[in-house]
Amino acid sequence: MKILVVGGGGREHAIIWKLKQNKRIDEIHCAPGNGGIAQLATCVPIQATDIDGLTDYAKKHHFDLVIVAPDDPLYMGLVDKLQAEGIRAFGPTADAACIEGSKVYAKYLMQKYGIPTAACEVFDDYDKAAIYVNSCKTPLVVKADGLALGKGVIICQTTDEAIDALKEIMVDKVFGEAGSRVVIEEFLEGPEVSVLAFCDGKTILPMESAQDHKRAFDGDKGPNTGGMGTFSPSPKYTDEIRKETEETIIRRTVEALNAEGVCFKGIIFFGLMLTKDGPKLLEYNARFGDPEAQVVLPRLKNDLLEVFDAVIDGTLDEFTLEWDERSAVCVVMASGGYPGKYPKGVRISGIDNVRNAVVYHAGTALKDDAFVTNGGRVLGITALGVDLSDARVKAYAEVKKVQFDGVQYRTDIGIK
Ligand code: AMP
Ligand code: GLY
Numbered sequence: 336m337k338i339l340v341v342g343g344g345g346r347e348h349a350i351i352w353k354l355k356q357n358k359r360i361d362e363i364h365c366a367p368g369n370g371g372i373a374q375l376a377t378c379v380p381i382q383a384t385d386i387d388g389l390t391d392y393a394k395k396h397h398f399d400l401v402i403v404a405p406d407d408p409l410y411m412g413l414v415d416k417l418q419a420e421g422i423r424a425f426g427p428t429a430d431a432a433c434i435e436g437s438k439v440y441a442k443y444l445m446q447k448y449g450i451p452t453a454a455c456e457v458f459d460d461y462d463k464a465a466i467y468v469n470s471c472k473t474p475l476v477v478k479a480d481g482l483a484l485g486k487g488v489i490i491c492q493t494t495d496e497a498i499d500a501l502k503e504i505m506v507d508k509v510f511g512e513a514g515s516r517v518v519i520e521e522f523l524e525g526p527e528v529s530v531l532a533f534c535d536g537k538t539i540l541p542m543e544s545a546q547d548h549k550r551a552f553d554g555d556k557g558p559n560t561g562g563m564g565t566f567s568p569s570p571k572y573t574d575e576i577r578k579e580t581e582e583t584i585i586r587r588t589v590e591a592l593n594a595e596g597v598c599f600k601g602i603i604f605f606g607l608m609l610t611k612d613g614p615k616l617l618e619y620n621a622r623f624g625d626p627e628a629q630v631v632l633p634r635l636k637n638d639l640l641e642v643f644d645a646v647i648d649g650t651l652d653e654f655t656l657e658w659d660e661r662s663a664v665c666v667v668m669a670s671g672g673y674p675g676k677y678p679k680g681v682r683i684s685g686i687d688n689v690r691n692a693v694v695y696h697a698g699t700a701l702k703d704d705a706f707v708t709n710g711g712r713v714l715g716i717t718a719l720g721v722d723l724s725d726a727r728v729k730a731y732a733e734v735k736k737v738q739f740d741g742v743q744y745r746t747d748i749g750i751k
Contacts, residue, residue: 336359336360336361336362336399336400337360337361337362337363337364337396337397337398337399338354338360338362338363338364338398338399338400338401338402338640339363339364339365339366339389339392339393339396339398339400339401339402340354340363340364340365340366340368340376340401340402340404341365341366341383341389341401341402341403341404341405341408341413342365342366342383342403342404342405343365343366343367343368343369343372343378343383344369344405344625344697344698344710344712345625345626345628345629345667345695345696345697345712345714345715346404346405346623346624346625346626346627346628346629347365347368347369347372347404347405348369348371348372348375348695348696348697349623349628349629349632349633349695349715349717350402350404350623350628350632350639351363351365351372351375351376352375352632352693352695353632353633353635353639354639354640355375356638356639357638357639357640357641359640360640362377363375363376363377364376364377364378364379364392364396364398365377365378365379366378366379366380366381366382366383366389366392367379367380367381367382367383369696369697369698369699369700369709369710370696370699370700370701370706370707370709371694371695371696371699371706371714372696373701379392383405383407383408384407384408384411386408386411386412386413386416389401389408389413390413390416390417390420390422393417393420393422394420394422398422398423399423400423400424400425400640400643401417401422401423401424401425402424402425402426402643403417403424403425403426404426404622404623405622406432406435406436406482406620406621406622407482409426409427409429409432409435409436409601409621409622410429410432410433410435410436410482410621411429412428412429413426414426414427414428414429415428415429423647424647425600425601425643425646425647426600426601426621426622427599427600427601427621428598428600430597431592431597431598431599431600431601431621432621433597434588434592434599434603434619434621435482435604435618435619435620435621435622436481436482436621437480437481438478438479438480438481438487438518438618439457439480439516439518441618441619442455442457442518442520444588444591444592444595445591445616447591448587448588448590448591448594449583449587450583450584450587450588450591450616451583451584451612451613451614451615451616452615452616452617453476453520453521453522453523453615453617454520454521455518455519455520455521456518456519457480457516457517457518457519458505458516458517458519459515459516459517461501461502461505461506464501464505464517464519465498465501467519468494468497468498468501468519469494469498471494471497471519473491473492473493473494473496473497473522474490474491474492474522475491475497475519475520475521475522476488476489476490476491476519476520476521476522477489477491477497477500477501477504477517477518477519477520478517478518478519478520479504479510479513479514479516479517480513480514480515480516480517480518481510481511481512481513481514481515482513483510483513483514485559485561486510486559487504487510487513487514489503489504490522497519501517504517505517523608523610523615523617524608524610524611525608525609525610525611526546526569526571526608526609526751527546527547527606527607527608527609527617528544528545528546528569528571528572528607528608528609528614529544529545529546529547529565529604529605529606529607529624529627530542530544530545530572530580530585530604530605530607531545531602531603531604531605531623531624531627531631532585532602532603532605533601533602533642533645533646533651533656534589534599534600534601534602534603534646534651535600535645535646535647535648535649535650535651535652536589536593536598536599536600536649537589537593537649537651537652538589538651538652538654539585539586539588539589539603539651540651540654540656541577541581541585542631542635542656543567543568543631543634543658544567544568544569544572544577545565545566545567545568545569545624545627545630545631546565546566546567546569546571546751547562547564547565547624547626547627548562548563548564548565548745548747548748548751549562549563550563551563551669551673551674551743551745552745553745553746553747554747555751558674558675559674560669560673560674560711560712561625561674561711561712562624562625562626562627562667562712563667563669563712563744563745563748564626564664564665564666564667564715564744564745564748564749565624565626565627565629565630565664565665565748566630566662566663566664566665566723566726566727566748566749567627567630567631567634567662567663568662570723571609572609576609576614579613579614580605580607580614583613583614584605584607584614584616585603585605588603588605588619599621600646600647600649601621601622601646602621602622602623603619603620603621604619604620604621604622604623604624604627605619606618606619606620625697626665626667626695626712626715629665629695629715629717630663630664630665630717631663633659633663633693633717633719634658634659634661634663634719635656635657635658635659636657636658636659637654637656637657641654642654642656659719661719661720661721661726662719662720662721662722662723662725662726663717663718663719663720663726664717664718664720664723664726664727664729664730664748664749665695665715665716665717665730665748666715666716666730666731666734666744666745666748667697667712667713667714667715667744667745668712668713668714668715668716668734668737668739668742668743668744669711669712669713669742669743669744670698670708670710670711670712670713670741670742670743671740671741671742671743672741672743673711673712673743674711677708677711677741678708678741679698679707679708679709679710680700680702680707680708680709681707681708681739681740681741682705682706682707682739682740683699683705683706683707683708683713683714683737683738683739684737684738684739685736685737685738686706686714686737688736688737689716689733689736689737690733691718691729691732691733692716692717692718692729692730692733693716693717693718694714694715694716694733694737695714695715695716695717696713696714697710697712697713697714697715698710698711698712698713699713699714708739713739713742714737716730716733716734716737717730718730718732718733723749724749726749727748727749727750730748730749731746
């Protein structure tokens with residue numbers, strides 16, 4: 336079997352690492368991949384957003400399956416295009432990926448079908464939005480409608496900050512057309528938990544919970560990032576909360592999509608906030624989270640290809656997911672300066688010394704047979720342990736073996 340994986344970060348490395356456990360797969364290609372992925376797969380320099388380039392490559396190489404991992408190509412219709420060419424593909428079609436690609440659409444679904452979420456109003460006119468903001472209590476949250484590289488959500492402590500956010504998004508168009516519409520939302524409080532689920536259009540199978548750390552520095556200080564580390568499971572996601580979430584949020588989402596005539600096949604990521612009034616849904620993503628995949632996939636006992644096949648074939652109802660009881664902690668090692676400006680091409684040493692953890696490469700490249708940095712988030716080091724604290728101690732012991740100039744990581748992943 337021959338598989339193409341689209342994407343080139345830590346998430347894609349984790350997907351390929353997991354697929355490699357299946358002996359039926361002879362060959363994996365990855366576009367564009369990275370330095371670490373190149374050890375497991377043939378990397379091809381086609382960007383994940385080059386829809387035509389990827390489709391041509393998939394046709395030429397006769398892949399049995401193409402797995403589309405990142406949000407942009409899903410929303411841009413890569414899966415639709417591959418399917419139209421008769422190529423088997425994993426991931427939602429563009430209309431289904433709208434649950435992530437348009438926050439306005441996501442909120443419409445949540446409100447229409449009674450899925451617990453923050454109260455909100457939608458605007459496509461700056462003046463009307465500004466009048467509304469002036470009538471609101473603060474803090475409040477301003478969100479650009481479309482994909483904005485994870486930066487389209489602005490938490491505003493004061494009315495002035497909210498007006499500034501509206502100007503940036505709607506007038507200055509800092510996120511381009513993604514900011515033609517905004518969602519203005521009630522500010523919620525509570526711990527955040529990510530729950531991912533496989534969905535075949537009818538059946539939805541939730542995975543084990545995970546928790547991300549979005550801020551750059553210890554103690555949740557500093558700017559927002561793509562995610563500085565994760566752990567799984569989340570002790571805050573108790574059996575009772577799990578039951579309520581599955582009923583009021585997870586299953587209701589599939590019913591809502593079906594009622595709207597949308598068949599979602601792929602992974603739905605539920606970004607939850609556990610408020611004092613119960614679990615509420617902040618957002619959907621239409622894919623694995625990064626770095627959530629790096630803690631959830633190492634705990635999944637099932638064969639990943641079999642799960643992907645069941646999703647595509649609509650046979651998830653016959654499937655049971657099985658989990659490693661151990662906890663996982665992933666610590667992200669980032670380039671100095673990230674999420675601001677950072678250097679590239681810095682030599683990384685010590686990866687070979689890591690013994691009790693898996694090193695998932697995110698922003699790395701190979702240069703003269705050595706790994707160098709090639710992005711903001713460079714590596715994710717995942718360890719398993721009997722409990723969270725054991726996994727954390729093991730992960731950090733391995734992190735200390737890896738070095739590069741300027742390296743920056745949080746020392747409190749898994750503590751909160
Ligand atoms: P989103 O992309 O919608 O998940 O938003 C990114 C982050 O912004 C979330 O992970 C939360 O930390 C925060 N956030 C989003 N919506 C709200 C809200 N209504 N109240 C408080 N924080 C929020
Ligand atoms: N870690 C959050 C995301 O992948 O969007």
